[in-house]
Amino acid sequence: MKRPAQAIGQPKPLSTRVAEHLSREIRSGRIAPESRLPTEHDLARELGISRNVVREALSQLRADGLVYVRQGAGSFALAPEDSKVIRLDPMSLGEASDLGQLFELRSVLETEAAGLAATRIGPDGLAVLAHALDRMQGSERTRDDSVAADLEFHREISRATGNAYILTFTTYIAGQIRDTIYLARRSQPIEIVVEETIAEHVAILAALEARDEVAARRAMRRHVLLSGVRADAKLPEHLNGELE
Known part of the structure; x- marks a missing residue:
C-alpha cells in the first residue's frame, strides 16, 4: 500500500497530467526511442485538450530529458537511459x-x-x-x-x-x-x-x-x-x- 510522503495538495495541472501520461508511454517503450511523437495538433485532438496544454506538456518532457526537438521535423522520444536529467518523483x-x-x-x-x-x-x-x-x-x-x-x-x-x-x-x-x-x-x-x-x-x-x-x-x-x-x-x- 502506498503511503504518501507528503500531504496531498491541489489537483495537478492538466499539462502535468498529460506530461506524466506521455512519460509513462515513453518509459514503458510503448513510444519507442527515436520515434516521432504526434504533432501538437494531433495530440490535442486525440486527447481532447487544447494545443497550449500539449505545448506545455511537451516542454515539461523536454525539461525531463525524455523528448528532444529536431528543427522542422518535430518532437522525438529519447530512451530514458539516455536522459541527461536526474529526476526524483x-x-x-x-x-x-x-x-x-x-x-x-x-x-x-x-x-x-x-x-x-x-x-x-x-x-x-x-x-x-x-x-x-x-x-x-x-x-x-x-x-x-x-x-x-x-x-x-x-x-x-x-x-x-x-x-x-x-x-x-x-x-x-x-x-x-x-x-x-x-x-x-x-x-x-x-x-x-x-x-x-x-x-x-x-x-x-x-x-x-x-x-x-x-x-x-x-x-x-x-x-x-x-x-x-x-x-x-x-x-x-x-x-x-x-x-x-
Missing part, C-alpha cells in the same frame, strides 16, 4: 523500498562528503554548523525551523567539501530529505525523533571539529541509516547489517 517515496534506495544513495553521497569536509572545512563552516545545531536544539525544535536548520547542516557539510557537484546534488535532494524528516516525525513520538536526531548531529559536528575524517564518515553514515529506520524505509540488506 516525491510521490514514489510512498513505497518503503523506494525510500530505502534514497537512503542508500545518501549513505554513499553524504558519508563521503562528511569525510572530505573533515579535511577541508574552515572556521566559518564550523560556525554555520554550530548555529544550525543550536537552532535544532532551540525552543522550536519540534517545528519547521528545526527542519530547515537540519537541511542547512547537511548542505553546509556538502559546501565544505569544496566540490560544487556534491553541493548541487545534495541541494537537489533536499526536498526528498525534508519529506523523510516529516515522515519520521509523523511515524514516531516527535520528541524521541528529535532527541535522537540532535545526538547524531552532535556526533557529526564533533568529528568535523576534530578533523577526524574516519569518525566523520562513521557518524554521518550512522545518522543516515538511523534516519532511514525512523522513516520506516526498507533498507537494503547490506545496510541493515550495519545496524545490528
Whole structure:
C-alpha cells in the first residue's frame, strides 16, 4: 500500500497530467526511442485538450530529458537511459523500498562528503554548523525551523567539501530529505525523533571539529541509516547489517 510522503495538495495541472501520461508511454517503450511523437495538433485532438496544454506538456518532457526537438521535423522520444536529467518523483517515496534506495544513495553521497569536509572545512563552516545545531536544539525544535536548520547542516557539510557537484546534488535532494524528516516525525513520538536526531548531529559536528575524517564518515553514515529506520524505509540488506 502506498503511503504518501507528503500531504496531498491541489489537483495537478492538466499539462502535468498529460506530461506524466506521455512519460509513462515513453518509459514503458510503448513510444519507442527515436520515434516521432504526434504533432501538437494531433495530440490535442486525440486527447481532447487544447494545443497550449500539449505545448506545455511537451516542454515539461523536454525539461525531463525524455523528448528532444529536431528543427522542422518535430518532437522525438529519447530512451530514458539516455536522459541527461536526474529526476526524483516525491510521490514514489510512498513505497518503503523506494525510500530505502534514497537512503542508500545518501549513505554513499553524504558519508563521503562528511569525510572530505573533515579535511577541508574552515572556521566559518564550523560556525554555520554550530548555529544550525543550536537552532535544532532551540525552543522550536519540534517545528519547521528545526527542519530547515537540519537541511542547512547537511548542505553546509556538502559546501565544505569544496566540490560544487556534491553541493548541487545534495541541494537537489533536499526536498526528498525534508519529506523523510516529516515522515519520521509523523511515524514516531516527535520528541524521541528529535532527541535522537540532535545526538547524531552532535556526533557529526564533533568529528568535523576534530578533523577526524574516519569518525566523520562513521557518524554521518550512522545518522543516515538511523534516519532511514525512523522513516520506516526498507533498507537494503547490506545496510541493515550495519545496524545490528
